[in-house]
Amino acid sequence: MSTSRTEASTVTRKPLRDVRGFWRILLAVIAPLPMLSNGIYYLLSPTEGNAPFEENVAAAIAHGDRMSALEWIQVPFVTLLIPAAFAVAWVARRGAPRLTTAGALIALTGFCAGLGNLPGTVSLANLTVKEGLDPGTVSKLSTALQEHPIMQLSGLLFILGITFGLLLLGIALWRSRVAPAWMGIALAVGGFTHPFLPNHVIAGIGLLVAAVGFTGATYALLRMRNDDFDLPAK
Template sequence: MEHESRTETASRAAAPATGRPLRDVRTFWRILLAVITPLPLLAQALYHLLMPGPADGDFAATLDMVAGGQGTVGALQWVGAVFTITLIPATCTVAWVARRGAPRLATAGALLSLLGFLASALMPNDHLIALVTLEEGLDRGAATALDQALWANPVVSAASGLWILGLTIGLALLGAALWRSRVAPAWMGIALMIAGPTHPFIPGQIGSAAGLAVGAVGMAGAGVALLRMRDDEFDLPPGRRSQA
């Protein structure tokens, strides 16, 4: 009797659900991710372009720069939030889209990029620290000492190294995967492949913003691929609600 009960339970578990079909939201996710993919690098391009001036030098120079445009720097923190919020899903989307045509490149690029981008959460935001210091009337000397101590911390130093690795090598590999997979125009994958390792080293605000914009166009290639896909190519359909 016990054996028969176990057999019946196993049979019910293995049988396909035959109840009411669940709502299919694949189109929603496909379009949402297509919209998200260019946003992080585009937001960062605007952040660099609209910043009142370059913060070349130490934290004292950053304080002086922020003091000359507190309103602009404060507004740009919302633009920076768009970059932070959308960077991980956009990176995952590029890897997801390219994974079938270039599985190893997409995997390597995703691992390096996501490792660096997640580690960047440990890095201080000098502009925000300077802005809060000025808005709250905090002691400049104490804020400068805090900023220097944060950047000297070994955890922050390691996070900075991982960030550069993900930004340069990781994005370059994802660009190569997008190009090799042929799911989007080849030039879009090449744009990401080139912009990833080069844009952090382009001098000047305009040059840096232009490099990021090229990278945003490259990441948009994944969005183009998603819009071209049918839902069945994007993901498996939903199951059915099991009947009691």
């Protein structure tokens, strides 16, 4: 009796909906967005990335609307950077498994540590101006946060993720041959050079180059069949 019931339920069971195409297209769309948004952020920023708190407060006074807009512009970077890196790793993993594994471990560890612990898109300097807070007190808070060991370790891991993680993922994308070689090179160069560029405008251009590199994952995902992307539902 139990066997016949099992057979009947197996026969009448509806097939599961295949959502592989949804995830494939979603990752393809996401891939270039984080670096694109961060590149625009750097290009439009009125200060350098390592500017002292007092300079950022002065910028918030002089360019309040722009500083508020920049907070929103950077949201895709902190929200989508991890799935974007995952998209590159997913398309490159078969053609360059060891390089992809090493790059993904460094990049994703750094991104999880940095985005999980470092201050987000909301600027303390901008909040100080908008809310009428005491600049001296908030400056001490900003310094204390920067000097906290968790923040320093997270910042170091994040930089390693951006530089060496994306460098290896870019090389893996190149070696895997799932996208044009120049896209992998753009990802490797755009990520690795970011901390060493002299000012925020050039740094922004470098991040846009990295965004072009991330479109290598977009290219590969859009050309990929669902069966090559993942196994079907059971």
